[in-house]
C-alpha cells in the first residue's frame with residue numbers, strides 16, 4: 001500500500017517535472033488523458049498539457065469556470081466536470097474548444113444557461129446536463145448544435161422545454177427528460193408533438209411524466225390524449241404554428257411573455273396551440289368521407305343494377321307485348337271494330 005502510494009506520488013512528481021502536469025493530476029501521455037478526479041479542486045487547474053484530449057475533473061469542488069478557462073487545451077475531446085459545484089457558467093466558458101465532443105456537467109448546481117454557452121463547440125456530440133437545478137433552457141443551445149446526438153436534462157427543475165430548442169438539434173438520437181416537474185398544460189403540446197415525431201423517427205427517450213396540473217400528475221405525456229387540450233384557445237394555435245415555421249422573433253417574444261405565466265390552463269396567454277387536434281379531426285373527417293363514399297358507391301351500384309335490370313325487364317316485356325300481343329289485337333281489331341261500327345251504325 002505504502003509502496004503503491006510512493007509509486008503513484010513519484011509518478012506524479014516525475015510527470016510534473018517532465019511535461020508540466022498540473023499538481024494533483026495524473027497525466028497519461030499515451031492516451032493524452034489528464035486525470036484530476038477526487039482532488040478537492042475548486043478551480044480548473046492550470047498547466048494542463050496543451051495536447052490533452054481527455055480532461056477528467058469529476059468529483060471535485062469546482063464552482064466557477066472563467067471565461068477562456070480552457071484556452072490552454074484547445075484539442076480537448078472529452079471534458080468531464082461531473083459531480084462538482086458549478087453554478088454559474090459564463091457564456092465564454094468553453095470558448096475555443098473546437099474539437100470537444102463530450103461535455104459532462106452532471107451533478108452540479110447549474111440553474112441557468114445562456115444561449116451562447118455552447119456556441120463555440122461545433123463538434124459537440126454529447127451534452128450531459130442532468131442532476132442540476134436548471135429551471136429553464138434557452139430557445140437554442142447556440143448556433144453550432146448540429147452534431148449533438150445525446151442531450152440529457154434529467155433530474156432538473158424544468159417545467160417546460162421549447163420545441164424550438166429540440167428542433168435545432170437535427171441529429172439528436174437520445175434525449176433524457178425524466179425527473180423534472182413537467183407542466184402538462186396547453187403549452188406542452190409542442191413538446192408532445194415533437195416527442196411523438198422523434199420516437200417515430202427512431203429516437204430514444206425516457207419519456208415525459210407530467211407533474212402538474214393535478215389531474216395529469218404522474219401521467220405519461222404521450223398517453224395524455226389530445227382531446228384533453230380541446231379547451232386550449234385556438235387563437236394560440238396560429239401563434240405556435242407561426243413560431244414553428246417562421247421562427248419569427250416577434251412571435252418568440254410573445255412566447256417569452258408566456259413563460260413567466262405559471263397559472264396554467266386557466267390562463268389564455270399561457271396556452272399554446274393545439275395544432276394536433278386538427279390533424280386528428282381531419283383524419284376522422286377523411287375516414288368519414290371515405291366510408292360514406294364507399295357506402296354511397298355500393299348503394300349507387302345497387303341502384304344502377306336495379307335500374308338496369310328494371311329497364312331491361314321493361315324493355316323485354318314491352319318487346320314481348322309488342323311482338324306477341326300487338327299483332328293479335330291488330331289483327332283482331334278490324335274485325336272487332338267492324339261489328340261495333342256496324343252495330344253503332
Ligand SMILES: *[C@@H]1O[C@H](CO)[C@@H](O)[C@H](O)[C@H]1NC(C)=O
Nearest residue numbers: 038040058059060061083084
Ligand atoms: C462526488 O464527489 C465527492 C467528492 O467531491 C465524493 O465524495 C462523492 O463520492 C462523489 N459522488 C459520486 C456519486 O461519485
Ligand SMILES: *[C@@H]1O[C@H](CO)[C@@H](O)[C@H](O)[C@H]1NC(C)=O
Nearest residue numbers: 063064086087088089090112
Ligand atoms: C452568477 O451570475 C449572476 C449574474 O449572471 C450573479 O448575479 C451571481 O452572483 C453569480 N453567482 C456566482 C456564484 O458567481
Ligand SMILES: *[C@@H]1O[C@H](CO)[C@@H](O)[C@H](O)[C@H]1NC(C)=O
Nearest residue numbers: 058082083104106126127128
Ligand atoms: C457523465 O458522468 C456520469 C458519471 O459521473 C456518467 O454516469 C454519465 O454517463 C456521463 N455522461 C455522459 C454523456 O457520458
Ligand SMILES: *[C@@H]1O[C@H](CO)[C@@H](O)[C@H](O)[C@H]1NC(C)=O
Nearest residue numbers: 114115116138139140142143
Ligand atoms: C440569445 O438570447 C438573446 C436574448 O436573451 C437573444 O437576443 C439572442 O438572439 C439569442 N441568441 C441566439 C443564438 O439565439
Ligand SMILES: *[C@@H]1O[C@H](CO)[C@@H](O)[C@H](O)[C@H]1NC(C)=O
Nearest residue numbers: 115116118119120142143144
Ligand atoms: C456562432 O455564435 C458565435 C457567438 O455568438 C459567433 O461568434 C459565431 O460567429 C457564430 N457562428 C456562426 C456560424 O454563426
Ligand SMILES: *[C@@H]1O[C@H](CO)[C@@H](O)[C@H](O)[C@H]1NC(C)=O
Nearest residue numbers: 121122123124144145146147
Ligand atoms: C459536425 O461535425 C463535423 C466534423 O465532425 C463538422 O465538419 C460539421 O461542421 C459539424 N456540423 C455542424 C452542424 O456543426
